[in-house]
Amino acid sequence: MPFDSIPGPGPEPLAQRLRTEVQSGAAVLPVDPEGHAARERIRSRALELGFDECRFTTADPPARGPFLERWLAEGRHGRMQWLARRVERRTDPRKVLPGASTLVMVAVSYGQPEGFEHGAQGSVGVVARYARALDYHDWMGERLRALAAFVEEIGPAGTRTLWYVDTGPILERELAERAGVGFVGKHTNLISRRWGNWLLLGEVLTTWALPPDQPEHNRCGRCTRCMEACPTGAIVAPFQLDARLCISYLTIELRGPIPVELRPAIGNRIFGCDDCLAVCPWNRFAREGRLMRQYGRPELGSMDLTSLLELDEPGFRRLFGQTPIARARYSGFRRNVCVALGNVGGPECRPALERAAQDADPLVAEHARWALARLRERGL
Ligand code: SF4
Ligand code: SF4
Numbered sequence: 001m002p003f004d005s006i007p008g009p010g011p012e013p014l015a016q017r018l019r020t021e022v023q024s025g026a027a028v029l030p031v032d033p034e035g036h037a038a039r040e041r042i043r044s045r046a047l048e049l050g051f052d053e054c055r056f057t058t059a060d061p062p063a064r065g066p067f068l069e070r071w072l073a074e075g076r077h078g079r080m081q082w083l084a085r086r087v088e089r090r091t092d093p094r095k096v097l098p099g100a101s102t103l104v105m106v107a108v109s110y111g112q113p114e115g116f117e118h119g120a121q122g123s124v125g126v127v128a129r130y131a132r133a134l135d136y137h138d139w140m141g142e143r144l145r146a147l148a149a150f151v152e153e154i155g156p157a158g159t160r161t162l163w164y165v166d167t168g169p170i171l172e173r174e175l176a177e178r179a180g181v182g183f184v185g186k187h188t189n190l191i192s193r194r195w196g197n198w199l200l201l202g203e204v205l206t207t208w209a210l211p212p213d214q215p216e217h218n219r220c221g222r223c224t225r226c227m228e229a230c231p232t233g234a235i236v237a238p239f240q241l242d243a244r245l246c247i248s249y250l251t252i253e254l255r256g257p258i259p260v261e262l263r264p265a266i267g268n269r270i271f272g273c274d275d276c277l278a279v280c281p282w283n284r285f286a287r288e289g290r291l292m293r294q295y296g297r298p299e300l301g302s303m304d305l306t307s308l309l310e311l312d313e314p315g316f317r318r319l320f321g322q323t324p325i326a327r328a329r330y331s332g333f334r335r336n337v338c339v340a341l342g343n344v345g346g347p348e349c350r351p352a353l354e355r356a357a358q359d360a361d362p363l364v365a366e367h368a369r370w371a372l373a374r375l376r377e378r379g380l
Contacts, residue, residue, distance in 0.1 A: 035211045049143040050291040053107035055213040057179035059100035062171045065091030078244040090169040097162045101209040105179040109289030111198040123305045123345045128272025131324040132300040140165045155208040165202040180213045186238040187226035187276040196286030197277040226276035231265040247273035268344040270336040334364045342371030
């Protein structure tokens, strides 16, 4: 999953939900024919731009904002220090854009055609689904910029906007739930009843007051499949993710060594992890999004690990420079490849690992030595 958001405390109790709906205006929507018409024009423009969903909520602080502070105090964000910065802005969109009144929440489905799943056979590394594409920050960003310009163009004089594609201090999953795009599941990701678990989110904040859509609410029921499927036990309780244990964090965000005790559970995942999302029963509604047909790069789904370890830096940039995989950086990516080779590689991988064990990059060299020891442990 894209590692970009903060886990919430769980489904809102009914009383709280009703309070939220009343505060957000969703439960007592004033009759405002002009606002509704404008909202539909913006929605149409968003769909025309290729977004799969476009819904509206108020710029009121998300109800679960206070839980962010507790999560941070417990250190569950690991070394993602940026999450601890500007917390007061993160918990109140009106501090991000003074005078903000509405959030236009958009989503793109990165679901893939039925039957598209790579088996984990042999010395093959697996990349999280969302990263099997050109970098969504670029192509969603272009479209969000166009949507923001449209809002300013048709809005009342002086309308201001600001847009983000998981780049700003916004609790976007909570706000997307309040806009009715989907609900936050026990794995802390957003689930749509129309698109399943595979959604990339973005938003336009605006000073223009537009009527909000109806919020969504949690629909996990007694299901716990995602918690059982997590290879590292990172979903420590329903709706509580300890990022320090999550493979998405370990293989993407963490700079430096991966804790030795977690390396075996990483298996052949070389960038991110989808296990908790993939097992969710709501994926029966998943469909391929229109933009992913254009920007998807399914060939990145599984790649030969030995060839990846032998890539030089220009080769890494050529292959992955325009994809989310670039975020792991050359050094971090080769670190991940070493771990995967140790876990799933065969004896034919040994020479490449022996060369990597002498690498000038101490991070790669240490992980390569670990991988060689792991091959021995596996009797190879
Ligand atoms: S299954 Fe576990 S490790 Fe993988 S993304 Fe989900 S929470 Fe993280
Ligand atoms: S797998 Fe089950 S518990 Fe987890 S998010 Fe999906 S519905 Fe909720």
